[in-house]
Amino acid sequence: MKKLITGIKNGLHGKLTIPGDKSISHRAIMIGAISNGITEIKHFLLSDDCLTTVHAFQDLGVDIECHHNEVIVHGRGIDNLKPVKHTMNMGNSGTTTRLLSGILASLPFQTKLIGDQSLSKRPMKRISEPLNQMGAEIHLTNGHLPMTINGKKLHAIHYRLPVASAQVKSSIILAALNADADSVIDEPQSTRDHTERMLNQFSPQTIITGWHQIFIKHEPKLIGQNLTIPGDMSSAAFFIVAATLIPDSHIILKSVGINPGRLGLVHIIQRMGGHVELKHPSNPNEPIADLEIESVEHLKPIHVQHNDIPSMIDELPLVALLAAKADGISTIHGAEELRFKETDRIKTIVSEFQKLGIDIEELKDGFKIDGKKLWHVKNLNLDSHQDHRIGMTLAIAAGLLPKTANVKLNHEKSIDISYPEFFNDLNRLITK
Numbered sequence: 300m301k302k303l304i305t306g307i308k309n310g311l312h313g314k315l316t317i318p319g320d321k322s323i324s325h326r327a328i329m330i331g332a333i334s335n336g337i338t339e340i341k342h343f344l345l346s347d348d349c350l351t352t353v354h355a356f357q358d359l360g361v362d363i364e365c366h367h368n369e370v371i372v373h374g375r376g377i378d379n380l381k382p383v384k385h386t387m388n389m390g391n392s393g394t395t396t397r398l399l400s401g402i403l404a405s406l407p408f409q410t411k412l413i414g415d416q417s418l419s420k421r422p423m424k425r426i427s428e429p430l431n432q433m434g435a436e437i438h439l440t441n442g443h444l445p446m447t448i449n450g451k452k453l454h455a456i457h458y459r460l461p462v463a464s465a466q467v468k469s470s471i472i473l474a475a476l477n478a479d480a481d482s483v484i485d486e487p488q489s490t491r492d493h494t495e496r497m498l499n500q501f502s503p504q505t506i507i508t509g510w511h512q513i514f515i516k517h518e519p520k521l522i523g524q525n526l527t528i529p530g531d532m533s534s535a536a537f538f539i540v541a542a543t544l545i546p547d548s549h550i551i552l553k554s555v556g557i558n559p560g561r562l563g564l565v566h567i568i569q570r571m572g573g574h575v576e577l578k579h580p581s582n583p584n585e586p587i588a589d590l591e592i593e594s595v596e597h598l599k600p601i602h603v604q605h606n607d608i609p610s611m612i613d614e615l616p617l618v619a620l621l622a623a624k625a626d627g628i629s630t631i632h633g634a635e636e637l638r639f640k641e642t643d644r645i646k647t648i649v650s651e652f653q654k655l656g657i658d659i660e661e662l663k664d665g666f667k668i669d670g671k672k673l674w675h676v677k678n679l680n681l682d683s684h685q686d687h688r689i690g691m692t693l694a695i696a697a698g699l700l701p702k703t704a705n706v707k708l709n710h711e712k713s714i715d716i717s718y719p720e721f722f723n724d725l726n727r728l729i730t731k
């Protein structure tokens with residue numbers, strides 16, 4: 300149990316460099332590993348999930364050196380990955396499981412994957428179906444992990460994504476690299492395109508993006524690269540929301556990734572009347588900017604629709620927190636994918652927010668929230684339910700309570716999944 304900081308009175312202040320992006324850190328290891336030559340990664344995210352990816356590729360015979368957040372991957376080329384005799388443990392990481400499966404689907408050996416309790420409940424048919432259509436032989440346990448992958452020579456595919464998911468898209472893209480011809484993916488709703496951008500950096504024109512369509516060249520010659528991982532927008536999000544809601548705040552978050560597929564929260568805050576500005580944008584392979592955030596007294600309620608969801612899928616707990624402080628009733632629809640994350644995030648948000656006295660109602664595909672300025676709480680035990688994003692959202696919510704409130708968080712260790720430095724960084728902004 301961790302005692303949470305309440306009553307942050309004089310606002311958040313100062314500049315902060317946000318740790319590296321989780322999605323891009325995973326991909327840097329994977330694409331580095333299946334390329335030829337050395338990939339040097341700066342500002343890599345040293346979190347539990349990304350270390351799961353590092354260990355998985357070390358098991359597959361790739362030499363990976365970690366010197367704090369500088370990582371060197373000695374790429375072997377996809378066909379030189381070695382069979383792993385033991386069952387591989389994916390821990391809590393959906394991204395590792397789904398993207399790695401795409402790579403293993405074409406390799407001539409059998410691999411067994413397991414995960415922790417939460418990961419073992421998450422749907423895997425969404426990847427086994429297309430990969431099996433390509434010729435792999437993947438067996439699940441009632442649609443979940445444990446999963447056995449018998450890699451085969453793969454055929455090209457033309458596949459329409461039934462769900463807006465960058466993990467499913469990336470799994471198919473990575474499999475398609477090693478297929479017998481070029482593949483096409485139809486993507487009705489756009490999602491983050493980190494895999495596509497990174498592959499084109501390792502071998503130009505591997506991916507060509509059309510109107511809701513992605514063309515994948517097979518057998519590209521991927522060559523190791525030097526990468527600097529942008530700050531993670533999904534981690535920055537906690538401080539963007541905290542600084543918006545805590546009176547007298549003014550902060551700058553340095554070099555945060557502003558990939559259009561990740562900008563949903565910034566747009567929502569702007570629609571609600573908040574002050575988030577993108578400063579000094581630059582556009583290496585992944586666009587970055589400094590974010591300047593100032594608190595506002597009033598936020599308008601918001602109505603979030605299906606199309607808004609993919610670009611802020613991991614920020615929805617925070618969108619719910621903003622709505623809980625807005626002047627009126629907000630609705631979030633089209634967010635049923637939240638039910639398939641580390642927890643059923645619709646249920647965990649509703650149950651934990653109700654403990655805070657927030658007027659929130661569970662909908663099939665989201666929430667209805669009636670914003671109120673004051674929450675009445677004295678002694679409270681909150682619970683992350685082992686879900687890092689829920690834990691951090693609750694820590695920010697606690698900061699909005701009066702100093703007299705005594706609030707504790709259970710299962711706070713889960714925050715290490717994506718942001719081990721979270722509480723230190725929050726303290727830095729409080730004491731500046």
Ligand SMILES: O=C(O)C1=C[C@@H](OP(=O)(O)O)[C@@H](O)[C@H](O)C1
Nearest residue numbers: 322394463464465466467612613
């Ligand atoms: O591709 C990725 O790196 C991710 C995609 C999203 O998942 P889905 O693709 O399942 O929506 C997101 O929730 C996850 O945190 C990371």
Ligand SMILES: C=C(OP(=O)(O)O)C(=O)O
Nearest residue numbers: 391392393394613640688
């Ligand atoms: C859903 C998440 O990650 P993953 O799917 O990789 O477990 C997340 O980080 O919120």
